[in-house]
Amino acid sequence: MGGLREPGPAPPFSQVSSAPRIFLALGRGRKGPPCSHQAAFHQCIGGVQPLASVRATLERTHRHPGTSLLTLMGFRLEGIFPAALLPLLLTMILFLGPLMQLSMDCPCDLADGLKVVLAPRSWARCLTDMRWLRNQVIAPLTEELVFRACMLPMLAPCTGLGPAVFTCPLFFGVAHFHHIFEQLRFRQSSVGSIFLSAAFQFSYTAVFGAYTAFLFIRTGHLIGPVLCHSFCNYMGFPAVCAALEHPQRRPLLAGYALGVGLFLLLLQPLTDPKLYGSLPLCVLLERAGDSEAPLCS
Numbered sequence: 001m002g003g004l005r006e007p008g009p010a011p012p013f014s015q016v017s018s019a020p021r022i023f024l025a026l027g028r029g030r031k032g033p034p035c036s037h038q039a040a041f042h043q044c045i046g047g048v049q050p051l052a053s054v055r056a057t058l059e060r061t062h063r064h065p066g067t068s069l070l071t072l073m074g075f076r077l078e079g080i081f082p083a084a085l086l087p088l089l090l091t092m093i094l095f096l097g098p099l100m101q102l103s104m105d106c107p108c109d110l111a112d113g114l115k116v117v118l119a120p121r122s123w124a125r126c127l128t129d130m131r132w133l134r135n136q137v138i139a140p141l142t143e144e145l146v147f148r149a150c151m152l153p154m155l156a157p158c159t160g161l162g163p164a165v166f167t168c169p170l171f172f173g174v175a176h177f178h179h180i181f182e183q184l185r186f187r188q189s190s191v192g193s194i195f196l197s198a199a200f201q202f203s204y205t206a207v208f209g210a211y212t213a214f215l216f217i218r219t220g221h222l223i224g225p226v227l228c229h230s231f232c233n234y235m236g237f238p239a240v241c242a243a244l245e246h247p248q249r250r251p252l253l254a255g256y257a258l259g260v261g262l263f264l265l266l267l268q269p270l271t272d273p274k275l276y277g278s279l280p281l282c283v284l285l286e287r288a289g290d291s292e293a294p295l296c297s
Helices: 037-048 051-061 080-094 096-105 110-117 120-127 130-159 161-174 178-186 191-219 223-235 240-244 249-270 280-287
Strands: none
Touching: 080 096, 080 191, 080 223, 080 249, 096 240, 096 249, 120 130, 130 161, 130 191, 130 223, 130 280, 161 191, 161 280, 178 191, 191 223, 240 249
């Protein structure tokens, strides 16, 4: 997702040997072909250039009194604190197994990790690292802005909320096909394995896109999908094969299963629209005479 990836190389401040891996999200870089950090940064920024035309389309399409454009795009204060915390907590629960795996593989304790993550020097190093800015800030913000905040309000009146949740991620998945050209250009692998990897990436980015679209509709906020996107960019796809070969395989696999089970159990309660106030997209569709009870209640 500019973005979701396989686990990459050690983070920029990994030279601090006392820092547990679980606390190194602030500096983890993306694994990929050699390229200019400035070029990668501007590539992400370039993704927001069409926003002016999107804004014009939204303004022409949704001229409903009481629903501002920014509110429709998820920029509002009502319910912002639960919208920032609860979706991220839900996503971390889903990644319970991978988080346990990071903790088990880390030779250091929790106190040392907290010292590193709270150190101003660590933050300063991250904020000057273009890869970190791209993966943890720019890509989550611009991609969620385009594919959730802009696209969903345009799709929902045409398709309904349910179909929009599954249609929008298809565009999101296709937007990651540029990785094919990167890998072919730098000949990182055989052509067959590159296309197989691209198909796999399309699948899980589409699933992730459906999840963040669900969060956007159920909370009416953009901040939750952005934070979840940033967290998942760091974690990458769960290393299930490594978990199967881990020395502490049984408790680790139990953590994987428990995380998935708790996620499914808490998905509806933690995204209950009552926690977040009125939902702009649902209000918009109600005014248009369309009711989407399963997602709006």
